[in-house]
Amino acid sequence: MILERFRLDGQVALVTGGSRGIGLAIAHALGEAGARLILSSRTPRPDAVYGLEAKGYEVHYIQADLGNSADAARLVEKAAAVAGRIDILVNNAGISRHGATETFADTDYDAVMTINVDSMFKACRAAIPLMRGQGGGVILNIGSISGLVSNIPQQQVAYNTSKGAVHMMTRSLASDLAPDNIRVNAIAPGYITTDMTNGGLANPDWAPTWMQMTPMGRPGSAEEVATAALFLCSPAASYVTGEVLVVDGGYTAR
């Protein structure tokens, strides 16, 4: 019964940045596998919630701005209060900022590091005692190929640095938390069609380079990341921890 091992019936999954893009696709995948969903983002009750409810999934929504990293712990605590437990934490919310390093604004650097790294750390830290008390859990962090290679032609030192930190945070937590039966993994997507990349994919100075450097010659879809997420969140990945799973159409193979 191999396919049974991809089921998540009754498990509670908190997905940050679940209102659109990759986070929303992950929510759909986890919901289809039977998970009870808690979505979070800044938008007051986004349309995404209704789309998930229409499919018959249990969905709760908690508004939180992870630009204030103290809100990350509050979000985890609220989610646990709403659903009674958290089995799966998907730290997906993230932002990118581009620009030359020597003129890169402090506010942009701080925003990227706060949302992509600090809030992720604080959400993980808040989830640990809950998961330990339940006998285990799964944390999935969304990193990037930008944590593995320096993308061109755009300059984005803060984003690249933040995603390198996500990957190392993932490995550190996986090592620390394995005795607690908490698995911690990351996904490193390449160029995926979402609001984050729409501008770049329409930019004639960027998109041709992006696609030339991607052996498959096309951007990925959010669903193509979500299937990898389902694997890592499910018992199918029961012996996988500390992994950074690259989903990039071959970009980092070159």
Ligand code: NAP
């Ligand atoms: P997206 O379409 O821009 O969605 C970002 C999500 O994060 C939205 O749900 C957004 O919701 C939420 N968010 C943004 N700022 C937030 C804040 N301050 N507090 C709480 N939530 C916030 O981006 P995406 O492409 O799906 O990216 C998702 C993750 O994948 C990110 O970590 C990104 O770095 C990573 N990634 C993306 C790509 C790609 O090519 N798209 C590649 C590699 C890695 P609200 O606006 O409602 O708050």
